[in-house]
Amino acid sequence: MKNRHLDESEARAYHHGDLRRALVQASLAIVGEEQDWAFSLREVARRAGVSHNAPYNHFADKNDLLVAVAAAGLERLRDKMLAAIEGIDDPALALLASGLAYVRAGVENPALYRLIFGPALAAAGARPVGVMAAGARTREVLEQIVERGAGAGAFAIAPDDSRGRAVATLSAWSAVHGLTTLAIDGLADPQLSIDELVIGVTGTILNGLRPR
Amino acid sequence: MKNRHLDESEARAYHHGDLRRALVQASLAIVGEEQDWAFSLREVARRAGVSHNAPYNHFADKNDLLVAVAAAGLERLRDKMLAAIEGIDDPALALLASGLAYVRAGVENPALYRLIFGPALAAAGARPVGVMAAGARTREVLEQIVERGAGAGAFAIAPDDSRGRAVATLSAWSAVHGLTTLAIDGLADPQLSIDELVIGVTGTILNGLRPR
């Protein structure tokens, strides 16, 4: 009864060291299905079919689980960006495509987006290294597009200007990240569609990076 | 004892219909002093010197209080932006000044910034009108700068292009909003100072809006 939503192999796996992964998956399921990013640790345990303190064998506390979930969510975001720029040579088009994928992912699953940039990162004390590392890997996607654009002369950045590349990367990330949260919060212009907003905002960034 | 941190006039005021305001002030104090945006309703009541369910006479539930706190925080943000652009005629400089004020405010009080764009707006069900209205007033500051810039020919937007103005406004807000959250989350480049980051990112936006 407790395990009725799990098949036998999955139930067995909990005794094989997979509970950690199962708890992260259960969390992602709750976030995605119920759009609830403030779920309780006990609810996750219930969904995974274990007692409410079994998670403590794999995570120091609730925030430690949230860190793992946020990191997994960031990896998903990164994968979508990578898939979106696959085969696109023009750096400007690649930046637009990655931005579209990023904002769409956030708007499609707002609760996950809020979780990623929410409680885990806000935790007092030491920075949660898991999320930070995943965030760095996500930023790298934009960094590489900027680097290609700078090398090809598509963006007005000298090849040896690492500061310029950092600013360009952060400009692009800030714009799509800010647009995503404003759209999720209902603070973006409702007259325009999400795609129109992304194209418009990314267009401003691309215009700002273009050689004059 | 319960009221030891309140003087008599303040204590009396709670019987004059000011508890609502006092609870919002107490919340802002907790957020600012303890950098804790996930405070409990009971803690707010304790700080205000009332029983733990007195708040229910003024707010429907905890989220209703959070909405009021978020709206107050947004008004503060708006006031800082307005003060920063006071007397600046050049639209480009005004946009930079407002952006600097915005990001600095967020970085100085990250917990308040998280609260503003956090739980209240994420609440399931109906949109919290209080925050939405305050958000619209905050966006208006940027809108007016863009409008001035479009009129003066400082930005490449035709006078009758309301769509262009909306995109420009959202581009500016997205950039500073995204930069603020990334900086707070420790995901911005640590090599550069906050002011350098704002100048760089705002520079990209301004460059993108400038006539060619």
Place this chain on the structure above:
DNA sequence: ACCTGAACACCGTTCAAGT
């Protein structure tokens, strides 16, 4: 009209105990 105290269901975390 506004506030209080008791009560309820729920939560995060700890601890002793089981296999």
Place this chain on the structure above:
DNA sequence: ACCTGAACACCGTTCAAGT
């Protein structure tokens, strides 16, 4: 090594009762 059940302090919310 990993999991369970009891226990503790705390929370959001409701309700009856006070002024």
